[in-house]
Amino acid sequence: MGQGLEQQSREQWKTRSGFMLAAMGSAIGLGNIWKFPYITGENGGAAFIIVYLICIALIGIPIMLAEFAVGRNTQKDAVGSFRELTPGKPWFITGIFGVAAAFFILSFYGVVAGWALSYTTKAMSGDLLAVPADQMADHFVGFISTALSPILWQLLFMAIVIIVVVKGIKQGIEKWNKILMPTLGVLLLILVIRSVTLPGAGEGISFLFSPDFSSLTASAILVALGHAFFSLSLGMGTMITYGSYVPKDVKLPTAAVGISLADTGFALLAGLAIFPAVFAFGMNPGDGPGLIFITLPAVFEMMPFGQFFSVLFFLLISMAALTSAISILEVPVAYFMRKFEWSRKKATWILGIIITLFGIPSSLSLGAWSGFTIGGLGFFDAVDYLASNILLPLGGLLTALFVGWALGKKKSLEIGGLSEASIWGKLWILGLRFVAPVLIIIVMLNALKLI
Ligand code: TRP
Secondary structure (H helix, E strand, C coil), rough: CCHHHHEEEEEEECCCHHHHHHHHHCCCCCCHHHHHHHHHHHHHCHHHHHHHHHHHHHHHHHHHHHHHHHHHHHHCCCCCHHHHHHHCHHHHHHHHHHHHHHHHHHHHHHHHHHHHHHHHHHHCCCCCCCCHHHHHHHHHHHHHHCCCHHHHHHHHHHHHHHHHHHCCCCHHHHHHHHHHHHHHHHHHHHHHHHHHCCCCCCCHHHHHHHCCCCCCCHHHHHHHHHHHEEEEEECHHHHHHHHHCCCCCHHHHHHHHHHHHHHHHHHHHHHHHHHHEEEEECCCCCCCHHHHHHHHHHHHCCCCCCHHHEEEHHHHHHHHHHHHHHHHHHHHHHHHHCCCCCCHHHHHHHHHHHHHHHHHHHHHHCCCCCCCCEEEHHHHHHHHHHHHHHHHHHHHHHHHHHHHCCCHHHHHHHHHCCCEEEEHHHHHHHHHHHHHHHHHHHHHHHHCCCC
16 A cells, blocks of 8 residues: 555656667767767777777666666665665665765756856857957866856756756756757757868768777777766666656667767767867867867867857757756755655755755866865865765676676566567676676776775
8 A cells, every 4th residue: 555655646657768768868968069079089089989989889778678677676775776686685775876976966967057058148239259269278267267157057057956856757858958958959960960060070070970990099998988878877776766757658778878979979969069170160179178168269269150059069068957956956855855755846946055065176176276176186086086986886897796786686577667578688697797898897997096
């Protein structure tokens, strides 16, 4: 009886496409449009991309399916799902790592998303393109190191995230993703068409698509692997949480493949929107994190109708960041709602505010508080390092071992919706048992500078 009531009141996605768009919205974010292009630029282009695609196929898709399966089977949050499947065992700690990772990641994600929002308004007002190209870097560094302004933009961004999540799965998260994701696709296509039709775009296209494996380094391979995780929103219970709202009739393997393809397609399109333009105007593709905030505005200045395209571009980033941030906040919200029986409203506001406050030192660490370091890293970088290099891979590793080994093959195949006789079922279990754990351990040891 109690169980029945609980299941009745638990939220679900309204439609299959609503779920797909929300999961794509989670995956497609700053990782695709900000980070993927700059790490591709830093690591030499096409050869790096090929390694990245292999990582998506070998560990990304299997772990995404594992997360969906765990969430959908138990209809519980990131911690509760492990508790239900293996009661009395310590596997739930995986979920605790996830909730912690969500907390840390969202704190600085909100800071970068705030920059994107601010750049959107600067692009609209014309202030951005009024900055002389050679001063774009100073302008950006000046902005992010100011004490107050970036924090106000971060607060505004986080307020929007909270308002969406308060509304719940159907009325908030699903509804917003249904509007934002198609818009995102259209904006990106317009930008790609603009970029690849510029005179001189060919060099940028071949940078993306003609591989030179001699330039591929070992560290590039590890960067690719770590990023596959981040980009697919794996390792912290996001996909467990989103999976827990999925109706029983949705085919999870197809969903995992579709979402991964969409995420990868988006990253490649973002590369196609950026590099041809960067090369066409003789800029440097290896400019690192400043690529979209420094190099691109300078590119827009030289482009016909550059202001229009700059507004589209920064809107695109802000919206992509929003749909991802929503999914990150939902992880602790779902956990606190069940564990402490908080209402959605209470959980969202309290957790949202705490995470936002925790992001403030991240923002300040790029300016006023830059003297304060933890193990040689500023606060922003330290939080990013802890979450992206330790908690996420650890979460992914434990999830793979959990579904690969602890649950037992039969149960895993059943909740994943694959049969033992099929090649996909075999490959999935093999991936979770051996391939993913080994690769993840190598990446972690490297990130910890142990190898
Ligand atoms: N995948 C998102 C991006 O590419 C970020 C993100 C959302 C994420 N949820 C996550 C990263 C969970 C790691 C884990 O920007």
